[in-house]
Amino acid sequence: MNERIETLISAAKAHNEETNTGRRRFIGQSALLASLAVAGGLPLSGLANVSQMSSGGSDLGILNTALGLEHEGIAAYQIAAESGLLRAQVLAVGVLFQGHHKGHRDELARLIQLAGGRPVEPKSQSDYARAINASTLKSQEDILRLAVKLERGAANAYIGSIAALHDLKLAQLFARLGADEATHWTVLNNAIGEAIPRQALIFG
């Protein structure tokens, strides 16, 4: 399993470098697009529909549930990071994935506020520790197996909620969030040596 993890770490590092380059390029492009949009008086794509959600609408409630899920994911990675059970390279991947969840959190909270809602606050770290049964985690593999379970559940939660959303742009966002979770699951599932599912339509 160690070799597999190290291979994954190398891949993650390469991916990070690539992503950072891509991110710089993306930021440059985004800044240009934003300048053009402001200069031309164009509405920013996607925001108009979200801002029309009523505060009591089901989309808003579902967004807040998703935010709660992200809060838990961030806390779970934090508990894992502070456990002292992870090797440095595995910890680095965990921190990377936690960063994705923080990105999800920020985007969801931003949309909830934009729609006039109040983003749900995170619970205490001890609440999350109890919720995920952290006291039973005794090894790096225990943590990876828990992460596999949580990431798979999160991917399914996003994909399984898409049909309930009224705003197609939110549906697209949920698909993207679900894809991120599925990516995490794939990496972690491989790290613990579990087989790739044979059947198609793995999630949802």
Added chain:
Amino acid sequence: MPPVLTRSPVKGHNDILRLLLATIVAVSLASMYAQAEITQTTTSPGDAVRGKTYYENTCAGCHSVDEDRIGPRHRDVVGRRIAAVVGFEYSPALKELKGNWNEALLDDWLKDPQAVAPGTTMGFSVRDAGDRADVIAYLKTVSRRPAKKSATSHRAKDEAARKGVGRFEKCSTDSK
């Protein structure tokens, strides 16, 4: 000689017959009760083993059996009063629902939560009827007092409610 020894052999024979009859009746009732129990626990066509796998792969994104997470814990959910987990903050939509979680209502809920409680914060749905039956079968295994399967669907009950019959028919485990 004590009176009991003066009883005729015929009367003593009748007592034995009564005792035998009572025993037969008791055994028959016990058998019928046991049969009813078996019928009750096998009304769902779902497979609890498959349901456990589905639950762990999917529902466990937000729920667990024994801890409140994004959603409330599921221990004893079958037969439990709706929105009744102490300490869990339910949405107003769910708080407004009355009744207990029986199999028919759980099936409707899993199929489309927003149709059962518009505005609920649960968007996830289980589209496949077989998966729903499996999950419900699993939830019954973590519930102490499974609710009897209702003969009518939740929507049929809702229709009845509009006619003044009552929104939800209470199941046999009402006290949960």
